[in-house]
Amino acid sequence: MTAGEGAAHGATLSVRRAGKTFPGGVVALAPTDLDLPAGEILVLLGPSGCGKTTLLRLVAGLAAPDPGGAVLFDGIDVTATPIERRRVGMVFQSYALFPNMTVAENVGYGLKVRGEPRAVRDAEVARLLEMVGLEQLADRPVDRISGGQRQRVALARAIAIRPKILLLDEPLSALDAALRERLRIELAALLRRFAITAIHVTHDQAEAMAIGDRIAVMRDGRIVQRDAPEAIYERPADAFVARFVGTMNRLPGRLVPGATAEVVHFRPEAVTLGPAGTDTIPARVTAATFFGAHRRLSLDVAGHVVEADVPASWRVAVGDSVALTIDPARLHVFPDTDPVTTPSPDAC
Ligand SMILES: Nc1ncnc2c1ncn2[C@@H]1O[C@H](COP(=O)(O)OP(=O)(O)OP(=O)(O)O)[C@@H](O)[C@H]1O
Numbered sequence: 001m002t003a004g005e006g007a008a009h010g011a012t013l014s015v016r017r018a019g020k021t022f023p024g025g026v027v028a029l030a031p032t033d034l035d036l037p038a039g040e041i042l043v044l045l046g047p048s049g050c051g052k053t054t055l056l057r058l059v060a061g062l063a064a065p066d067p068g069g070a071v072l073f074d075g076i077d078v079t080a081t082p083i084e085r086r087r088v089g090m091v092f093q094s095y096a097l098f099p100n101m102t103v104a105e106n107v108g109y110g111l112k113v114r115g116e117p118r119a120v121r122d123a124e125v126a127r128l129l130e131m132v133g134l135e136q137l138a139d140r141p142v143d144r145i146s147g148g149q150r151q152r153v154a155l156a157r158a159i160a161i162r163p164k165i166l167l168l169d170e171p172l173s174a175l176d177a178a179l180r181e182r183l184r185i186e187l188a189a190l191l192r193r194f195a196i197t198a199i200h201v202t203h204d205q206a207e208a209m210a211i212g213d214r215i216a217v218m219r220d221g222r223i224v225q226r227d228a229p230e231a232i233y234e235r236p237a238d239a240f241v242a243r244f245v246g247t248m249n250r251l252p253g254r255l256v257p258g259a260t261a262e263v264v265h266f267r268p269e270a271v272t273l274g275p276a277g278t279d280t281i282p283a284r285v286t287a288a289t290f291f292g293a294h295r296r297l298s299l300d301v302a303g304h305v306v307e308a309d310v311p312a313s314w315r316v317a318v319g320d321s322v323a324l325t326i327d328p329a330r331l332h333v334f335p336d337t338d339p340v341t342t343p344s345p346d347a348c
Pocket residue numbers: 022023026027028029046047048049050051052053054055203
């Protein structure tokens with residue numbers, strides 16, 4: 001079998017009640033269950049300190065779960081198997097490439113260590129370099145290529161050993177914003193081409209949306225929701241997820257005609273502006289930002305800030321009085337709505 005396009009590669013992953021408590025009683029990860037079919041890309045998304053890296057380290061074998069927890073690859077318990085025998089591929093924020101080696105030597109390193117014959121190695125390296133679009137740079141030392149290219153070398157190197165599971169820990173976070181945005185699309189396409197079982201850690205929701213077949217949103221050492229990106233966005237499980245993924249407005253229900261809950265949530269695209277009527281909400285425009293395809297308005301609704309998206313062609317100016325309608329079918333009501341206790345997306 002060769003790693004490449006076509007059928008899914010890699011193992012199924014099962015995590016069974018795996019938790020991690022550090023000395024002093026710090027619970028980095030509560031007992032967690034997780035199942036990944038072969039070939040699925042799962043993104044762990046959450047604010048700093050929520051246990052993403054800890055979960056990744058348990059899967060890699062860099063740390064052992066608390067007693068009672070288990071990690072299984074293809075149904076086989078690998079909890080006691082050391083990292084070097086688990087066949088996991090890893091890509092980190094710092095690429096950890098060998099600076100004195102060429103691109104091709106870096107990619108082929110794992111195969112060499114494994115004792116693969118030169119011809120096999122060369123053919124595999126050439127194929128991987130072509131897949132990541134670096135065949136022209138095969139003989140270039142890695143300290144003379146760009147950050148984005150290094151990231152692709154790191155990916156090709158991790159995949160060369162045909163890992164059962166590929167683990168990516170914030171692989172794009174060292175790059176500048178523009179490059180990160182481009183590479184997230186490229187990385188998503190590459191991972192799909194390799195069709196490899198992968199866990200990708202990030203705290204960037206746009207990256208999570210672009211890369212994940214499914215996203216697990218984590219908070220306080222727990223997975224609070226695991227779903228397809230669309231479902232996470234459209235049907236967030238609670239106010240924390242709703243506010244962590246995309247923009248979510250919040251208004252007292254008494255201000256929204258037809259709402260019965262004390263607090264209601266809605267996305268900017270659920271708001272429409274039109275002529276004032278009995279069912280509209282009066283507001284004033286406090287900011288208008290042009291985004292090319294649409295315009296994002298900040299509105300003052302009885303002292304509350306509401307973000308709304310309108311077509312870019314609409315000429316709306318700061319200070320304008322407007323009338324809002326909120327699509328009742330797109331109102332969310334969550335149990336954890338207390339404005340005092342609902343955490344901000346920046347805090348864990
Ligand atoms: N070796 C350790 N000893 C004690 N506590 C630790 C240790 N490693 C991690 N923690 C704690 O466990 C919690 C989870 O850490 P983890 O690194 O998994 O979070 P994370 O979600 O990956 O964060 P980040 O996005 O900042 O990398 C944090 O509160 C962290 O301080």
